[in-house]
Amino acid sequence: MSLKSIYQEVILDHNRKPRNYGALRSPTHHATGHNPLCGDRIELDINMLDGHIEEIAFQGESCAICKASSSMMTNAVKGKSHQEAEALIQEFREMLVSGEDKSFDHLGRLKVLAGVRDLPTRVKCAILPWHTLHAAMNSTDSATTEADDHASKLVANNH
């Protein structure tokens, strides 16, 4: 696909008007996501209630791909259980890193980000918010794209 079409309307729209943008007053869970390569940095706040994501908000300095991915992610996981959110994180990662020709129809609107797969240097931008979500739910203080291939490492950081 043409690279310019990555910056399609829906991504530019989320970049311009990010959903769930800001901070929660007293979040039960929080994490900072940082991509040392480009300086993308996002703060993610969550209120977990009965194992579900009751409220979620993000803010920070980032590129359009990271901001759109964050915005769409917060929409997608709101109301989901911890387990459901983890499953979505795995599927989203798979969509961006696997070369397999697999249908990701169940990811719905998130599918517009699949084109980032053709921009290897930008995959980390799209994945950063999802790493950060994983870190926040597992109460790890920070996520970094440098642990890209080892989501489990983020959990390990807890210990």
Add this chain to the structure above:
Amino acid sequence: MKMVDALLTPSVRQTIASGMERLRADFPILDIKVGDKPLVYLDNAASSQMPQAVIDRLVHYQKTQHANIHRAVHHLSDLATQEYEAARRKLQHFIGAREEREVIFTSGTTDSINLVMHGYGRKFIQNGDEIILTALEHHSNIVPWQMLAEEKGARIRVVPINDAGELLVDEYEKLFNSRTRFVGLSHVSNALGSINPIKRMIATAHQHGVPVLIDGAQAAPHMKIDVQDLDCDFYAFSAHKMCGPTGVGILYGKAHLLESMQPFKGGGDMIASVSFEKTTYNDIPYKFEAGTPPIAAVIGFGAAIDYLEQIGLDAIAAYEHELLVYASEQIRMIPGVRIVGDCPDKVAVISFVVDGIHPHDVGTLLNQDGIAVRTGHHCAQPIMQRFNVAATSRASFSFYNTKEEIEVLVAGIRSVQKVFAQ
């Protein structure tokens, strides 16, 4: 740069501009396409491209001259050693060093700075001593000194910059005291292109009896360097930013300082004799060249020096200055684009930000037009913090770039703005 410009006649300045087609033909890679667009390579501050003459030299060495150096009595070893040492003399003359043994081959600027940190810093800098660095340094001239400061309990003092990206020399002079032991200073800022007034700053340090290391990675490719005129104590740069191969660079050091230092790496070639009771180190420069060096890369570095000198560093500086002036004018004319670091004395590096568009998006979209720029913090996070930006886009020019390419860049930036204005 301004001085160089004034010295040159218009005819000399035309040398490069008029022979541009022939000159660009020396660089095979400039012919490639990115997708269906001709490559516009504006990431020369990160790494420059290699002319055919250097590629040929590497092949010739590998096909007919390769063996390990300083080791055996056979023909090839002798030949390789001669070529390797010939490259050292080329570098010596290139920077105007007094003696060839003052030129040490390293793996690059970072390695050179680490050599000075370990060889000089760990021996002579103690608890409570102070090291002066500047706000314009690349991480490679910050982190080694932080490691040393932490180990020794030394303190790092930082020379601030103004909004144009110029060092505040008056503030620098005030930082000296009886505990000042070392100054680390870039000749040219990699992120902004500012040329620092290093000659004056070196003289100030010497008045206090303090040695100075110059990080010349961004200067040596673009202007004539004379280490004796500068009177610097150390000067470091890398081959791959000046038409040579990756994996090699030099550290220039005054002979008496190099002799006083402890070795950085232990191993073969850096010794005079070894027993398990005692090892005696070799003389400089070999004391600092442990193990088998990247022989082909060193010889290729020598060929790159020949190539640059054939064009002439003064002609390169003058032509690149023209590119800088033209590019600055053109980029300033785009509404919503701001140049970060605008000091009067610069090499042809332009760091810029586009309102409302992250540099990574700028870089990805420019790449669509075949344009290679660097985006990010340029390994100079303190500078980004100083200008309150997370990152910038950086176009950095070489003598093989053209005004036409600058026009492609400007059109590319306008096209990025259009995509985001949708």
